Amino acid sequence: MAARALDDLIALLAKLPGLGPRSARRAALHLIKQRETLLRRLAVTLTEAADQVRKCSRCGNLDAADPCWICAAPERDDRQICVVEEVDDLWALERSGVFRGRYHVLGGTLSAIDGYGPQDLGIDRLLARVAADRVSEVILATSATVDGQTTAHYIADRLAPSGVVVTRLAHGLPVGGELNYLDDGTLGAALEARRPVPSTAAERA
Numbered sequence: 001m002a003a004r005a006l007d008d009l010i011a012l013l014a015k016l017p018g019l020g021p022r023s024a025r026r027a028a029l030h031l032i033k034q035r036e037t038l039l040r041r042l043a044v045t046l047t048e049a050a051d052q053v054r055k056c057s058r059c060g061n062l063d064a065a066d067p068c069w070i071c072a073a074p075e076r077d078d079r080q081i082c083v084v085e086e087v088d089d090l091w092a093l094e095r096s097g098v099f100r101g102r103y104h105v106l107g108g109t110l111s112a113i114d115g116y117g118p119q120d121l122g123i124d125r126l127l128a129r130v131a132a133d134r135v136s137e138v139i140l141a142t143s144a145t146v147d148g149q150t151t152a153h154y155i156a157d158r159l160a161p162s163g164v165v166v167t168r169l170a171h172g173l174p175v176g177g178e179l180n181y182l183d184d185g186t187l188g189a190a191l192e193a194r195r196p197v198p199s200t201a202a203e204r205a
Ligand SMILES: [Zn+2]
Pocket: 056, 057, 058, 059, 060, 061, 067, 068, 069, 070, 071, 072
């Protein structure tokens, strides 16, 4: 039984991003050696995270509260919504301290390969917020990857009928670069120097 518990631990750790079977075995042995100081505390923390961390029904951020702390903050600017791919992109923007509006977290990008479609990105939820709230600008802060760009174009087209101003980060980023790898200064500069996106596909062609 003991051996199976260890095998299960290794098998689960190996599912984590960046951990293959070998590093999963090392991590499992390390956890067993640090049974009280690390393994038991991790078990408690995992349970708490599973019970408490929720996706914000409004923006897709992660928090114990719904709406999340950003959606609930009265001092933030309702007129700007920044669209990001993942919650760690939101974290990167918050670390940079340059954005004081609200967010929409896509949770991914449009991808034919992974079968990820518009319905998975909450685009209708974004359109509803733009229609209902006092939103004057939507900032597309998707990554400089092919999927990130495709997603940004798609969202810009869907937003075009609303008349809201749509801007993109000035990507001084490496091609294929992802937002959360940028240092705070670069990210802040990319946000400050954001550019309007033409309102229709025809204008862009
Ligand atoms: Zn939220």
